Amino acid sequence: xxxHLFASPPTSAKKSRLPLxxxxxxxxxxxxxxxxxxxxxxxxxxxxxxxxxxxxGPEALKGRPYLVNFWATSCVTCVKEMxxxxxVHQEFQARGYQTIAVAMSYDRPDYIVSFVRDRGLPFLVxxxxxxxxxxxxxxxxxxxxxxxxxxxxxxxxxxxxxxNFSELRKIIARELG
Numbered sequence: 001x002x003x004h005l006f007a008s009p010p011t012s013a014k015k016s017r018l019p020l021x022x023x024x025x026x027x028x029x030x031x032x033x034x035x036x037x038x039x040x041x042x043x044x045x046x047x048x049x050x051x052x053x054x055x056x057g058p059e060a061l062k063g064r065p066y067l068v069n070f071w072a073t074s075c076v077t078c079v080k081e082m083x084x085x086x087x088v089h090q091e092f093q094a095r096g097y098q099t100i101a102v103a104m105s106y107d108r109p110d111y112i113v114s115f116v117r118d119r120g121l122p123f124l125v126x127x128x129x130x131x132x133x134x135x136x137x138x139x140x141x142x143x144x145x146x147x148x149x150x151x152x153x154x155x156x157x158x159x160x161x162x163x164n165f166s167e168l169r170k171i172i173a174r175e176l177g
Contacts, residue, residue, distance in 0.1 A: 041155050042153055042155070043058075043068075043147065043149040043154065043155050044133075044136035044137055046058075046132060046136045048102075048128070048133060050124045050126055051109075051116060056124050056126060058153065061149070061153075064098060064151055065096070065097055065148065065149060065151050065172060065176060066148075067085075067089075067097075067147070067148050067168075067172075068100045068137065068149065069085060069099065069145075069146045070102050070128075070133075070134060070140045070143055070145045071102070071104070071143050072107050073111040073115050075143040077161060077162050078143050082119060083119075086120075086121060088168060088172065089122055092172050093123075096176065098123070100124045100125075100126060102126050102128050102133045102134070103126065103127045103128060104134065104143060105127075105128050105130065105134065109127055144159075144160075144161065144162065144163075145160050146159040146163050148172070148175075150175050151175060
């Protein structure tokens with residue numbers, strides 16, 4: 001019997017591919033559904049005091065896009081990304097964009113204050129002492145974790161680890177019109 005390189009596989013081989021194809025289609029549908037759910041998921045309605053004493057809540061952020069970044073002074077990636085978060089904030093703040101850096105509950109208050117002062121962070125910084133912010137955003141445990149919220153108060157992007165800042169800038173610019 002001759003074997004041809006480009007010959008069609010036997011019918012039984014074609015049939016054995018159907019379950020794999022079906023599984024791939026199901027996975028694709030689940031991924032698309034999850035992405036759509038994330039798009040439709042409202043940001044948590046949570047308030048808190050910044051380390052400067054100002055109250056931050058949904059009413060102050062209504063109608064404007066904002067970023068919530070969970071970080072820690074002991075997190076190497078968090079420290080590395082702060083200059084980029086600062087640059088993005090400064091680039092868009094005049095157009096209504098806001099950044100909220102949420103320090104994790106295990107972070108020492110004096111470390112947070114020193115970090116913010118020494119680096120001149122221009123955005124809102126909250127110490128999540130009781131873990132309420134982390135819990136509200138889906139039990140955030142890994143730092144950095146960042147959420148971008150649109151002007152309608154819906155989470156439109158989530159980054160675990162350092163964000164793709166080029167992509168982030170494009171999304172923010174689009175949200176600001």
